[in-house]
Amino acid sequence: MPVRLDARLAGDLFFFRVLIEAGGFARAGDRLAVTQSAVTQRIQRLERRVGYPLLERGAREIRLTAAGHDLFAAARSGFDGMGEALLRGERREGRATLRISCVPSLASEWLAPRLKAFSDTHPDIDVAVFGETHDLDPGRMAQSGIDVAIRYGPAPPPGATVAFDHPEPVYPVCAPAYRDAADPGGAVVLLHDATPWEAAASVSEEWDRWIRVHGAPWGGRIQNLYFNLAQLALRASLGGSGIALGRSLIVAPYRADGRLVPACDAALMNGLRYFVLVRALPPAGPVAAFVDWLGRTMAGPPGSPEAPRRGGAAECG
Structure with missing residues (x-):
């Protein structure tokens, strides 16, 4: 029986495209805001519908069959064409908007509170901000209509065009009550952003990097709590649940009002940065x-950590 395109098949093809571009079921689930099992079920349904396997079974990583390659190329071309047509339609109607893709923690904790300053000086530019973490190169930015992307990590995404980068020192922070109540012989709770950047080697990659620089912290037993977003780890630290790795731009206001304090002496870790990506250089028009504005604002008054007082959880090593 011939396979006919309908709404269900179109939806499953979109899941298929995201799966291949993400490179794994878990990452595809994150991008689609569904569970890993939901992605698996959609791919299995698609294979039953078309009548042939799309993925090689038993491979440790995502590998397409020959038929899968053909279907993926067709799905990507079709959805890209529709996306570009929708964007052209918006621009013809005069509804063009500067689209910003930003890692969620920076978007919610730093960028959103400052956007009024940009809008006040550029009232003719509409802005849409999307909290996202997946890697973007100029082609994917064009396909999804993203004009500027901001990503965090030790290196920019593969193939990205970087307008500038901003160093982001990180250091352990916690609520004052957590630091003051710490038992030198007790357990220390580390709060992890389990997906700090797309290519992170493990769910503890960010803390592992810090430990390689400063040694195992506090000499006691470690308990770990994992979150899929940095701002969740930050909120947990504000609530007194443990110690998070604070990114300087993000934690500066919480340092200023006393809700967070450094959890360890001499604890700065360098080497992580925010990368500001564009489709082409030099940027022009609203993108420029x-x-x-973003470069000047990021380089504004620094929120570097002060030397914390000693005692309790403030001692490392």
Whole structure:
């Protein structure tokens, strides 16, 4: 029986495309805001519908069959064409908007509270901000209509075009009550962002990097709590649940009002940065205006950590 395109098949093809581009079921689930098992079920349903396997079984990583390669190329081309047509339609109707893709923690904790300053000086530019973590190169930015992307990590995404990068020192932070109540012989709770960047080697990659620089912290028993977003780990630290790795731009206001304090002496770790990505250099028009504003704002008054007082959880090693 011939396979006919309908709404269900179109939806499953979109899941298939995201799976291949994400490189794994868990990452596809994160991008689609569904569970890993939901992605698996959609791919299995698609294979039953088309009548042939799309993925090689038993492979440790995602590998397409020959037929899977053909279907993926067709699905990507079709969805890209529809996306580009929708964007052209918006621009013809005069509804063009500067689209910013930003890692969620920076978007919610730092960028969103400052956007009024950009809008006040550029009232003719509409802005849409999307909290996202997946890697983007110029082609994927164009396909999804993203004008500027901000990503965090030790290196920019593969193939990305970087307008500038901003160093982001990180250091352990916690609520004052957690530091003051710490038992030198007790357990220390480390709060993890389990997906700090797309290619992170493990769910503890960010803390592992810090430990390689400063040694195992506090000499006691370690308990770990994992979150899929950095701002969840930050909120847990604000609530007194443990120690998070604070990114300087993000934790500066909480340091200023006393809700967070450094959890360890001499604990700065360098080497992580925010990368500001564009489709092409040099940026022009609204993109250039935003990138210029962003660079000046990020380089504004620093929120570098002060030397914490000693005692309790403030001692490392």
